[in-house]
Amino acid sequence: MKNVIEMQDVWKTYPNGAHALQGVTVKIDRNEFVYVVGPSGAGKSTFMKLIYREEVPTKGQISVNGFNIGKLKQRKIPYVRRNIGVIFQDFRLLPRLSAFENVAFAMEVIESPKRQMKKRVMEVLDLVGLKSKANRQPAQLSGGEQQRIAIARAIVNNPSVIIADEPTGNLDPETSWGIMQLLDEINFRGTTIVMATHNKDIVNSMRKRVIAIEQGNIVRDQLRGEYGYDF
Amino acid sequence: MTFNTFLRHLREGCRNVFRNGWMSVASITSIIVSLFILGVFVLLVLNVNAIADKADSQVQIRAFLNVTVDQKLRESLQKEIASMPEVSRISFISKAQGLEDFRKSMGDEGKDILEGFSKDNNPIPDTIMVEVIEPTTVPFVAKKIEALNTTHTEQPIFKVKYGKGTIETLFKVTRTVRNVGFIFVAGLALMSMFLISNTIRVTILARRKEIGIMKLVGATNNFIRWPFFVEGTLIGLIGSLITIGILFVGYDQLISAVSSDLALQVSLIPLKQIWLQIGGILFVLGVLIGMWGTTLSIRKFLKV
Numbered sequence: 001m002k003n004v005i006e007m008q009d010v011w012k013t014y015p016n017g018a019h020a021l022q023g024v025t026v027k028i029d030r031n032e033f034v035y036v037v038g039p040s041g042a043g044k045s046t047f048m049k050l051i052y053r054e055e056v057p058t059k060g061q062i063s064v065n066g067f068n069i070g071k072l073k074q075r076k077i078p079y080v081r082r083n084i085g086v087i088f089q090d091f092r093l094l095p096r097l098s099a100f101e102n103v104a105f106a107m108e109v110i111e112s113p114k115r116q117m118k119k120r121v122m123e124v125l126d127l128v129g130l131k132s133k134a135n136r137q138p139a140q141l142s143g144g145e146q147q148r149i150a151i152a153r154a155i156v157n158n159p160s161v162i163i164a165d166e167p168t169g170n171l172d173p174e175t176s177w178g179i180m181q182l183l184d185e186i187n188f189r190g191t192t193i194v195m196a197t198h199n200k201d202i203v204n205s206m207r208k209r210v211i212a213i214e215q216g217n218i219v220r221d222q223l224r225g226e227y228g229y230d231f
Numbered sequence: 232m233t234f235n236t237f238l239r240h241l242r243e244g245c246r247n248v249f250r251n252g253w254m255s256v257a258s259i260t261s262i263i264v265s266l267f268i269l270g271v272f273v274l275l276v277l278n279v280n281a282i283a284d285k286a287d288s289q290v291q292i293r294a295f296l297n298v299t300v301d302q303k304l305r306e307s308l309q310k311e312i313a314s315m316p317e318v319s320r321i322s323f324i325s326k327a328q329g330l331e332d333f334r335k336s337m338g339d340e341g342k343d344i345l346e347g348f349s350k351d352n353n354p355i356p357d358t359i360m361v362e363v364i365e366p367t368t369v370p371f372v373a374k375k376i377e378a379l380n381t382t383h384t385e386q387p388i389f390k391v392k393y394g395k396g397t398i399e400t401l402f403k404v405t406r407t408v409r410n411v412g413f414i415f416v417a418g419l420a421l422m423s424m425f426l427i428s429n430t431i432r433v434t435i436l437a438r439r440k441e442i443g444i445m446k447l448v449g450a451t452n453n454f455i456r457w458p459f460f461v462e463g464t465l466i467g468l469i470g471s472l473i474t475i476g477i478l479f480v481g482y483d484q485l486i487s488a489v490s491s492d493l494a495l496q497v498s499l500i501p502l503k504q505i506w507l508q509i510g511g512i513l514f515v516l517g518v519l520i521g522m523w524g525t526t527l528s529i530r531k532f533l534k535v
Contacts, residue, residue: 052447074452075451075452078446078449078450078451078452079449080449081446081447081448081449082448082449083449086447092440092443092444092447094440094441094444105444105445105448106444106448108239109445109448109449109450109454110448110449110450111232111233111235111236111454113233113235114235153448157448157449
């Protein structure tokens, strides 16, 4: 199974009549790092949401890790999601829980054995460089650190794909670079990464595959591409 | 589900009950009110039924005979009545004995009134007492006895009487109590259910973010739902236990109050005979109300 993500003529029309995607066909291989760029409202978020099955396509086929996502039975969705890690611009950590607990939460809800949990959580906290701050609550951490915790949570269950929706959107340039290095490292270790971004500097200096979406269509798909917009 | 997961759901559910504070208190209170009223009605119905049963077993038909009836005719009448299939037992009370019994039951006050009545001017007729097997056949058997006048030219039956009023009123009371109670309790149970479902809704809304993350990292729907079920069931359980406590203590007090009041000639069913039934009903119902309330909210607000 070479292609981790495969879309075949995918359309998404929202109930209000907006055509978010209009016939998108794309393949993303195992271990690729892909930037998804384009103007706001072009369909980037929909593209991402379709992959982790937050939305279902109106038409067309999507397969992720070999599962036909559009036709998935409701009760099988959780099992597919366990193989996909998602990161957001706003981190989405639980404020009541410590950094450790936030990461462990992802293992707890899929009923991982307790004895593995502690070891694995500390392992990923170490990977994101926050082992020493395991007991801090999100409010006691900087934005960059919170995003690292969110990344730790996304990778703790060893997903084959990471979907990152503007992960540096709320961070200053320097912190953003730290996050990008971390994602690069995770990609290097064998995880496919699909990242929607508006960050020109990052796309242009850390050259990867670039997929540009405009008005619901893929208008450009380059290996080691450029950002290509002025915004 | 692993044991650890089960413990987690229990812990989360309990935490939710406390976290929702006053909402939980309101739900528990409403359960207590509805279950308490249900309990009172059940106790009332059980006791009225018991009294009615007792009264039933005491219901006898009294057939008063005309003075003209001689011993031979009387014996043949007795035979005829005893042979009716509904009749379990008959006995004869002669007019002399009847006067004696009447005198006894009147006590000291009646002494004066009954003064002067003796064997010769005894106003009490000869009476055949009839007991039936099935209390509901009493009116029917009474008619049958009355009908003996049509087969005997002597018109031997003067009058047939039975405790018509008492039983019918009792049956009516029981039925009314049952119906009114049922409607009342159903309404209250419904109210409790909605209150619980509202409490659960508050929990769901408060934990929206958490639920979103759970879904994102691949928690199954059941995993997400369980703590809410625990919460709702727990509210129902706490409510029913408190109700059972209040009701039993109250009923116990009532029993001792009633038994010490000699003027009241009723005895209530002792608690130890019915505690399991009533406790069981209230417990199961409380838990069910909790679960239904939760289901209602989960269906509506927890899109997983």
